[in-house]
Amino acid sequence: MNLTNYHSHTPYCDGRCNIEEFIATAIFWGFTSYGVSPHSPIPYTSSCNMLHERVEEYISEMNLLKQKYEGKIELYTGMEIDFFGEEWNTTIEYFRNMPLDYRIASVHFIPNQQGEYFDIDGNAHKFIKLVDTHFGGDIRYVVETYFETMRKMIEIGGYDFIGHPDKISMNASAYSPHITDSKWYKDIVHDYFKFIANKGVMLEVNTKAYKPHSYLFPNVQYFKYLKELNIPLVVNSDAHIPSLMKSGFREAYLLLKEAGYKNTMQLSMGKWVENPF
Numbered sequence: 001m002n003l004t005n006y007h008s009h010t011p012y013c014d015g016r017c018n019i020e021e022f023i024a025t026a027i028f029w030g031f032t033s034y035g036v037s038p039h040s041p042i043p044y045t046s047s048c049n050m051l052h053e054r055v056e057e058y059i060s061e062m063n064l065l066k067q068k069y070e071g072k073i074e075l076y077t078g079m080e081i082d083f084f085g086e087e088w089n090t091t092i093e094y095f096r097n098m099p100l101d102y103r104i105a106s107v108h109f110i111p112n113q114q115g116e117y118f119d120i121d122g123n124a125h126k127f128i129k130l131v132d133t134h135f136g137g138d139i140r141y142v143v144e145t146y147f148e149t150m151r152k153m154i155e156i157g158g159y160d161f162i163g164h165p166d167k168i169s170m171n172a173s174a175y176s177p178h179i180t181d182s183k184w185y186k187d188i189v190h191d192y193f194k195f196i197a198n199k200g201v202m203l204e205v206n207t208k209a210y211k212p213h214s215y216l217f218p219n220v221q222y223f224k225y226l227k228e229l230n231i232p233l234v235v236n237s238d239a240h241i242p243s244l245m246k247s248g249f250r251e252a253y254l255l256l257k258e259a260g261y262k263n264t265m266q267l268s269m270g271k272w273v274e275n276p277f
Contacts, residue, residue, distance in 0.1 A: 001277035015241070079103055081104065105159035131175055147189070205256070
């Protein structure tokens with residue numbers, strides 16, 4: 001199995017170590033390819049997202065680093081692009097014209113009942129307060145709106161894979177324990193993954209929360225279902241510091257193997273190919 005990762009964040013957004021530190025760590029651990037994916041600029045104020053004026057600088061730095069490390073590791077220039085409906089998504093001209101090697105489509109913001117967007121991706125304490133303050137304590141509305149927004153984003157296209165496809169599960173469970181075991185929640189998720197399979201979309205298995213919270217996204221309880229649907233997967237760590245670059249990888253691959261997966265996907269010479277494990 002080749003070690004790869006295509007989801008990581010540096011100080012261009014909310015990461016804490018520069019790109020070259022990630023590359024050095026990836027080479028040390030024997031990664032064959034590595035991608036950087038800053039949170040995209042968005043039409044709102046956000047401390048987590050890249051500023052418009054830094055995009056050119058980011059792409060230029062990646063081009064220089066690709067030359068510097070040629071022959072040692074394959075480097076890819078990516079971006080995690082936030083979805084805000086038809087006005088702001090992976091297909092708008094702004095992102096289409098960016099010279100990116102790959103694009104991650106993710107949902108971090110959803111509209112409340114009044115149509116105002118809020119970041120639901122914070123820690124559990126912030127999430128609980130957010131739901132009570134801006135969503136009237138209606139956790140079912142938050143969950144349903146999250147998956148509805150994900151479906152709209154998936155329908156539009158223009159991406160390589162979907163980032164942390166059911167991340168709402170962790171914060172929703174903090175707000176309402178065992179919510180993921182309820183019939184209505186399971187029905188939503190099963191229909192959602194079936195929709196994804198019909199679209200032929202690749203999903204990320206995001207390992208970021210496995211060590212601290214015992215969560216993978218998608219939730220491990222759906223791995224066998226994903227295999228039945230033949231949904232291709234790519235394993236990423238969503239690391240914000242180099243030392244967490246492969247955190248949760250061992251456990252994720254073991255669980256995928258138990259579910260019947262024999263390979264994930266990787267970029268090789270600029271193409272998505274199978275990566276047996």
